[in-house]
Amino acid sequence: MRHPNFELTLEFAREMDEKDPLKGFRNQFFLPKKKGKEALYFCGNSLGLQPRTVTTYINKDLKKWANQGVEGHFEGEVPWVDARKPSKSHLAALLGAKTEEVVAMNSLTVNLHLLLVSFYRPNGKKYKILTESGAFPSDQYVLESQLKYHGYDPEEALLEVSPRPGEHILRTEDILQKICHYKDDLALVMMSGVQYYTGQCFDMKAISREAGLHGIKVGLDLAHAIGNVPLSLHDWGVDFATWCSYKYLNAGPGNVSGVFVHQKHGNDPEIPRFAGWWGYLEESRFEMKKGFLPMQGADGWLLSNDPVLGLGALQASLDIFSAAGLENIWTKSELLTGYLEFVIRETIGSRDVLQIITPSKPKDRGCQLSVLIPEGGKEIVEKWTENGVVVDWRKPNVVRLAPVPLYNTFQEVFAFSKILQASLT
Numbered sequence: 001m002r003h004p005n006f007e008l009t010l011e012f013a014r015e016m017d018e019k020d021p022l023k024g025f026r027n028q029f030f031l032p033k034k035k036g037k038e039a040l041y042f043c044g045n046s047l048g049l050q051p052r053t054v055t056t057y058i059n060k061d062l063k064k065w066a067n068q069g070v071e072g073h074f075e076g077e078v079p080w081v082d083a084r085k086p087s088k089s090h091l092a093a094l095l096g097a098k099t100e101e102v103v104a105m106n107s108l109t110v111n112l113h114l115l116l117v118s119f120y121r122p123n124g125k126k127y128k129i130l131t132e133s134g135a136f137p138s139d140q141y142v143l144e145s146q147l148k149y150h151g152y153d154p155e156e157a158l159l160e161v162s163p164r165p166g167e168h169i170l171r172t173e174d175i176l177q178k179i180c181h182y183k184d185d186l187a188l189v190m191m192s193g194v195q196y197y198t199g200q201c202f203d204m205k206a207i208s209r210e211a212g213l214h215g216i217k218v219g220l221d222l223a224h225a226i227g228n229v230p231l232s233l234h235d236w237g238v239d240f241a242t243w244c245s246y247k248y249l250n251a252g253p254g255n256v257s258g259v260f261v262h263q264k265h266g267n268d269p270e271i272p273r274f275a276g277w278w279g280y281l282e283e284s285r286f287e288m289k290k291g292f293l294p295m296q297g298a299d300g301w302l303l304s305n306d307p308v309l310g311l312g313a314l315q316a317s318l319d320i321f322s323a324a325g326l327e328n329i330w331t332k333s334e335l336l337t338g339y340l341e342f343v344i345r346e347t348i349g350s351r352d353v354l355q356i357i358t359p360s361k362p363k364d365r366g367c368q369l370s371v372l373i374p375e376g377g378k379e380i381v382e383k384w385t386e387n388g389v390v391v392d393w394r395k396p397n398v399v400r401l402a403p404v405p406l407y408n409t410f411q412e413v414f415a416f417s418k419i420l421q422a423s424l425t
């Protein structure tokens with residue numbers, strides 16, 4: 001699609017939907033209703049919608065379980081011992097990784113801890129961790145507890161990069177400067193890919209490069225980035241990453257996370273790790289021998305056997321991503337989010353009521369826009385909710401809206417403009 005001059009009219013929104021190469025994909029999802037009407041669901045940043053095919057994918061394994069019992073582990077089109085394997089190439093494409101660098105497993109916070117066991121290796125004076133201020137609480141607790149576990153005081157050992165006074169987003173130059181300034185103290189830089197509160201997409205390439213120059217490990221929490229923005233983890237030299245599958249990956253509440261371990265580490269059996277039988281060399285896993293020998297690549301970090309039913313739901317969604325094509329998704333995302341930004345700005349006009357804090361440049365964001373609501377302004381958002389808009393509120397004062405390219409439309413964004421307009425009068 002050509003980048004158009006946006007117009008705040010229904011005709012324009014209709015035309016954009018008509019030209020949208022992804023227009024057929026909306027019907028592949030269940031669309032939630034509010035008060036009997038299709039909701040304006042702008043909350044894929046928190047929980048992605050359910051692909052209609054999920055039950056078919058899960059039912060295959062439920063049937064197999066019913067008919068074959070334990071033999072399902074080794075029989076059938078995809079024996080359960082291999083259940084994670086079909087997702088690998090899809091996840092690798094989304095992450096810009098090699099297939100052996102990724103594996104679906106566990107949940108996000110658990111994976112963060114496991115990866116820090118391997119990659120947070122304080123050494124003498126180099127023991128500090130740098131992160132963004134206001135990181136998602138689970139990440140803060142992980143870093144805090146890991147530091148304490150190693151005998152450090154988080155107050156002293158956990159450094160944060162903050163926005164400049166009066167600003168909301170981080171400047172890349174400030175992140176790089178801080179890494180360089182503390183190069184002799186830092187063991188790890190641990191950041192989000194896309195920040196959950198502001199929607200800012202960090203310059204992961206520049207951060208990895210700067211940290212790499214000083215021998216500092218880099219880890220990423222990609223909860224809000226995977227399936228939302230293009231990623232090139234391998235080429236950027238990111239050491240490790242983890243994500244969740246229930247936001248833009250539409251795999252369902254609490255479903256399986258995954259890890260990326262860069263090839264430069266994946267084949268090093270000496271890297272310390274908390275091991276389990278599923279990470280053991282699969283050819284001889286069932287010989288039940290003493291002495292852990294890891295599989296090559298990210299699979300060597302597996303602990304437990306694969307969550308088959310959850311992986312079925314994940315695969316249903318990954319197949320939709322493949323059919324849609326990542327380039328189409330990124331192109332539409334930029335247009336649709338740009339349209340939402342335009343619609344909000346046009347509707348607000350010169351009124352000093354709401355402020356979009358997410359960066360305006362497409363390269364600095366995905367499809368989430370975070371809108372700062374002034375004190376007492378929560379009523380505005382309540383009016384949206386009463387009128388069928390699904391968004392989420394994050395304390396202290398931000399509402400997040402995410403028009404997701406796979407299932408949201410330009411006409412929905414236009415419909416939101418009417419609700420926004422009414423909420424401001």
Ligand SMILES: Cc1ncc(COP(=O)(O)O)c(C=O)c1O
Pocket residue numbers: 107108109110136138139192196221223224244254
């Ligand atoms: C950025 C980020 N990190 C971590 C988490 C925690 O994920 P989980 O509960 O799956 O461990 C979430 C979401 O809940 C998140 O958005």
Ligand SMILES: Nc1c(O)cccc1C(=O)C[C@H](N)C(=O)O
Pocket residue numbers: 045046196223254
């Ligand atoms: N998993 C959630 C839940 O059970 C209740 C409320 C929120 C969540 C979330 O996943 C939140 C999400 N990570 C966020 O960015 O806010």
